[in-house]
Amino acid sequence: MANGLRFSQMQKPTSIRELSEFVEQCDRCPRLRAYCSKVALEKKAAYRDQTYWGGPVGSFGDENAELIILGLAPSAHGANRTGRLITGDKSGEWLFRALFETGFSSHPKSESRTDSLVLTNAYITNVIHCAPPENKPTPEELIQCGRHLNLELNLLQNKKVILALGAIAYQQTSRTLNLFRAQRFTHALEVQVPDGPLILCSYHPSQQNTFTGRLKWDAWIEIFRKAKTRIEQCSTGPA
Ligand code: SF4
Numbered sequence: 001m002a003n004g005l006r007f008s009q010m011q012k013p014t015s016i017r018e019l020s021e022f023v024e025q026c027d028r029c030p031r032l033r034a035y036c037s038k039v040a041l042e043k044k045a046a047y048r049d050q051t052y053w054g055g056p057v058g059s060f061g062d063e064n065a066e067l068i069i070l071g072l073a074p075s076a077h078g079a080n081r082t083g084r085l086i087t088g089d090k091s092g093e094w095l096f097r098a099l100f101e102t103g104f105s106s107h108p109k110s111e112s113r114t115d116s117l118v119l120t121n122a123y124i125t126n127v128i129h130c131a132p133p134e135n136k137p138t139p140e141e142l143i144q145c146g147r148h149l150n151l152e153l154n155l156l157q158n159k160k161v162i163l164a165l166g167a168i169a170y171q172q173t174s175r176t177l178n179l180f181r182a183q184r185f186t187h188a189l190e191v192q193v194p195d196g197p198l199i200l201c202s203y204h205p206s207q208q209n210t211f212t213g214r215l216k217w218d219a220w221i222e223i224f225r226k227a228k229t230r231i232e233q234c235s236t237g238p239a
Contacts, residue, residue, distance in 0.1 A: 019151060027056075028144045032132055036080050039077070039131065047077060055130075060124055062119050062122060065121050065156065066231045069122060070125055070149075070163065070169045070172070075088075083113045084113045086126075087111065090205075095110075096109055099122060102227075105120070127149065146176060149176050150176050160197050161200055165203075166203065170201050198234075200223065200226065200230065
């Protein structure tokens with residue numbers, strides 16, 4: 001892995017593919033890089049025979065997508081193991097089933113970087129691309145990885161709906177799109193960015209939310225139906 005790559009030390013990524021490659025070589029956050037490597041070495045008993053990814057996890061999906069899904073961070077034994085965002089844990093099971101049922105994904109399950117899953121008109125990224133201890137990035141780490149998100153949203157020219165999974169994703173999206181007086185996060189909140197995309201909010205499909213019933217399947221799938229409707233409305237214009 002390259003050491004301490006900065007935009008200033010190399011040509012700034014000019015495509016989504018270049019940015020993803022850049023993110024996967026990043027080591028701006030020593031605490032997170034050390035934690036991901038440690039987890040990858042120690043492993044969870046259930047995954048003892050697997051080789052963990054253990055590095056920053058790049059975004060993936062359709063570069064021309066109108067739906068951008070913004071999660072929080074790779075989980076220690078999920079994306080930090082599989083190397084694909086929101087893959088390898090319970091959150092991923094909910095996400096890809098919903099994407100499949102609403103026509104954005106070729107498969108209802110995401111298993112690894114090398115499976116045959118294809119996203120159509122959808123793109124998945126995270127606020128933070130390295131797994132943080134206890135799923136809690138520091139403010140400084142949010143700033144560091146926010147630079148990637150800023151560039152990414154500029155490169156995703158067709159974005160119409162940004163689905164923010166959880167309050168931190170919503171706050172980071174608002175900051176990146178210069179919404180300085182953002183409304184308070186609630187599930188199903190819709191915020192139209194002037195001359196920009198619609199931000200649609202949802203509770204994150206983490207076990208903390210799905211096991212407790214805070215997020216139920218009906219409310220979750222409705223978010224994707226709404227995203228699809230809003231995209232169609234953007235394409236056809238006001239009635
Ligand atoms: S969290 Fe983001 S900025 Fe920090 S090391 Fe990982 S990829 Fe780089």
